[in-house]
Amino acid sequence: MAAASRARVAHLLKLLQSASCQCPTHSHTYSQAPGLSASGKTTDYAFEMAVSNIRYGAGVTKEVGMDLQNMGAKNVCLMTDKNLSQLRPVQVAMDSLVKNGIHFKVYDDVRVEPTDASFMEAIEFAKKGAFDAFVAVGGGSTMDTCKAANLYSSSPHSEFLDYVNAPIGKGKPVSVPLKPLIAVPTTSGTGSETTGVAIFDYEHLKVKTGIASRAIKPILGLIDPLHTLHMPDRVVANSGFDVLCHALESYTALPYHQRSPCPSNPIARPAYQGSNPISDVWAVRALHVVAKYLKRAIRSPDDLEARSNMHLASAFAGIGFGNAGVHLCHGMSYPISGLVKTYKAKDYNVDHPLVPHGLSVVLTSPAVFTFTAAMFPERHLEAAEILGADIRTARARDAGLVLADTLRKLLQDLNVDDGLAALGYSAADIPALVRGTVPQERVTKLAPRPQSEEELYALFEASMKLY
Numbered sequence: 312m313a314a315a316s317r318a319r320v321a322h323l324l325k326l327l328q329s330a331s332c333q334c335p336t337h338s339h340t341y342s343q344a345p346g347l348s349a350s351g352k353t354t355d356y357a358f359e360m361a362v363s364n365i366r367y368g369a370g371v372t373k374e375v376g377m378d379l380q381n382m383g384a385k386n387v388c389l390m391t392d393k394n395l396s397q398l399r400p401v402q403v404a405m406d407s408l409v410k411n412g413i414h415f416k417v418y419d420d421v422r423v424e425p426t427d428a429s430f431m432e433a434i435e436f437a438k439k440g441a442f443d444a445f446v447a448v449g450g451g452s453t454m455d456t457c458k459a460a461n462l463y464s465s466s467p468h469s470e471f472l473d474y475v476n477a478p479i480g481k482g483k484p485v486s487v488p489l490k491p492l493i494a495v496p497t498t499s500g501t502g503s504e505t506t507g508v509a510i511f512d513y514e515h516l517k518v519k520t521g522i523a524s525r526a527i528k529p530i531l532g533l534i535d536p537l538h539t540l541h542m543p544d545r546v547v548a549n550s551g552f553d554v555l556c557h558a559l560e561s562y563t564a565l566p567y568h569q570r571s572p573c574p575s576n577p578i579a580r581p582a583y584q585g586s587n588p589i590s591d592v593w594a595v596r597a598l599h600v601v602a603k604y605l606k607r608a609i610r611s612p613d614d615l616e617a618r619s620n621m622h623l624a625s626a627f628a629g630i631g632f633g634n635a636g637v638h639l640c641h642g643m644s645y646p647i648s649g650l651v652k653t654y655k656a657k658d659y660n661v662d663h664p665l666v667p668h669g670l671s672v673v674l675t676s677p678a679v680f681t682f683t684a685a686m687f688p689e690r691h692l693e694a695a696e697i698l699g700a701d702i703r704t705a706r707a708r709d710a711g712l713v714l715a716d717t718l719r720k721l722l723q724d725l726n727v728d729d730g731l732a733a734l735g736y737s738a739a740d741i742p743a744l745v746r747g748t749v750p751q752e753r754v755t756k757l758a759p760r761p762q763s764e765e766e767l768y769a770l771f772e773a774s775m776k777l778y
C-alpha cells in the first residue's frame with residue numbers, strides 16, 4: 312500500500328476508533344434504541360436457542376434415504392445448483408434416495424447467491440410438486456432457496472414480502488406448519504443447516520435481505536466432511552471468512568438484554584437476539600477452529616482433518632450467530648453483493664457477476680471492528696489473541712486496531728483482494744453502499760455501537776484498500 316494511502320486509512324480508522332467511548336463501563340444506560348430507558352422494562356430479559364438436529368460423520372449422506380423413509384416421506388424435492396448436480400455430493404444423496412425407494416424430483420436451478428426471482432422459481436416448482444419433504448444438497452444458496460420454497464409452498468396464499476425482514480418486507484411471524492427439510496451442506500461457511508435464515512438479493516433495490524424465522528430451519532443437518540474435499544480453493548477461503556465473521560460479529564453483538572423491544576409474545580422474539588452466554592460458547596469455539604485450520608483447509612485440498620474441522624466450525628458458528636445475530640460486516644455486505652458490477656469471482660462456476668458472500672463480509676471487517684471495539688474492548692482483544700495476535704502489552708483502547716491488524720494480516724497471507732476497490736468500487740459508489748446498508752436494521756441494530764450515515768461512509772471508505 313502506498314504511504315499516502317496507508318496514512319489516509321490510518322487516519323480514518325483513528326477517527327472511527329476515537330469517537331467518545333460508550334463502553335458499558337462508562338455508560339450504564341447504553342441502548343441501541345434511542346429514548347428507551349435501561350430500566351429493563353423495554354429491553355428483552357430472555358433469549359432462546361433454536362438449532363436444527365445435527366448429525367456429523369464422514370459419509371453420513373448415505374443415511375438420508377433412510378431418514379426420509381423413517382419419516383414416511385412419499386414425494387421428496389431434492390434441491391441443488393447446476394454445478395453441484397454434476398458432483399459427487401448430489402450423486403451420493405440421490406443414490407441413497409433410490410436405494411431406499413424414495414420417490415423424488417430434482418430441482419437444480421438454484422442460483423448461486425439467490426435473488427427474489429430465483430427464490431420465486433423454486434417456490435413455483437415446490438408448489439406444483441406438492442412435496443411432503445425437502446432435501447437441500449449444497450451451500451448456503453441451495454439451503455436458503457430450499458427453505459424459502461418450503462415456506463411459501465406451505466403458505467401458498469402469502470405474498471412474497473409477507474415473511475421478508477422488515478422494513479423491506481412485512482416481517483410477519485410464521486404460524487403455518489412446514490414440511491421437514493434435511494440440509495446437507497457442501498461448503499464450510501454459512502451454517503445455514505442450523506439456522507432459520509434464508510438470504511436473497513432483492514434485485515429491485517439491489518440489496519440483499521432475507522427471511523428470518525425459527526420455523527424455516529431444517530429439521531436435520533447432515534454434516535458430511537467428505538463433501539468438502541470437492542471445494543475449490545476460493546470457495547473454501549470465502550466460505551471460511553463467513554465462518555470467521557459469523558463468530559466475530561455474534562461474539563461482539565449487542566447483548567440480548569440490551570436489545571429493544573422486549574416482545575410481548577415469544578413468537579415475536581427475533582431469531583437474531585443479541586450476544587448471549589450460549590451463543591458465546593459456540594462463537595469462541597468456532598474462532599479457535601478457524602485459527603487452527605482455515606489456512607490449512609485452503610492450501611491443502613486433501614487435508615481431511617482441516618477441512619472436516621472447518622465443516623464443523625461452520626455449524627458451530629451457525630449455532631452461535633443463528634441465535635445471537637450478526638451486525639455490521641453483514642449489514643454492509645448486502646449492498647456490496649447487491650451492487651456488484653462486473654466482478655467475477657475466481658473458482659465460482661457461474662455465468663453472472665458475483666461477489667461471494669464471505670468475501671463481501673470480510674473486506675469491511677478491519678474497519679468494522681476498529682469502530683465497534685470501544686464498546687467491548689476485552690472481547691475484541693480476546694478474538695485477536697485467538698487469531699494469533701500477541702496482546703500482552705495491548706491496551707483496551709487499542710483493541711480495535713489490534714484486531715484489525717490481525718485480520719488484515721490474515722487476509723493478505725491468504726491472497727485476498729485488496730479491499731472494495733479490487734471489486735470495482737470507488738468513492739463514487741459509497742453513497743449507494745450506505746443507502747443499501749441503512750435498511751439492514753435487523754443486523755445493524757445489533758452492532759454494539761450505533762452508526763450514523765457519516766460513520767457508515769467512513770467505514771466503507773476505510774475498506775476500499777486494506778494493505
Ligand SMILES: NC(=O)c1ccc[n+]([C@@H]2O[C@H](COP(=O)([O-])OP(=O)(O)OC[C@H]3O[C@@H](n4cnc5c(N)ncnc54)[C@H](O)[C@@H]3O)[C@@H](O)[C@H]2O)c1
Nearest residue numbers: 394424450451452497498501503506508510538541542668
Ligand atoms: N442462511 C444463513 O444463515 C446464511 C448465512 C450466511 C450466508 N448465507 C447465504 O448463503 C449464500 C452463500 O453460500 P455459500 O458460501 O455456502 O456458497 P454457495 O452455495 O453460494 O456456493 C458457492 C459455489 O460453490 C460451489 N460449491 C458448493 N459446494 C461445493 C463443493 N463441495 N464442491 C465444489 N463446489 C461447491 C457451488 O456450486 C457454487 O458455485 C449467500 O447467498 C449468503 O448470503 C446464508
Ligand SMILES: [Zn+2]
Nearest residue numbers: 501553557672
Ligand atoms: Zn454470513
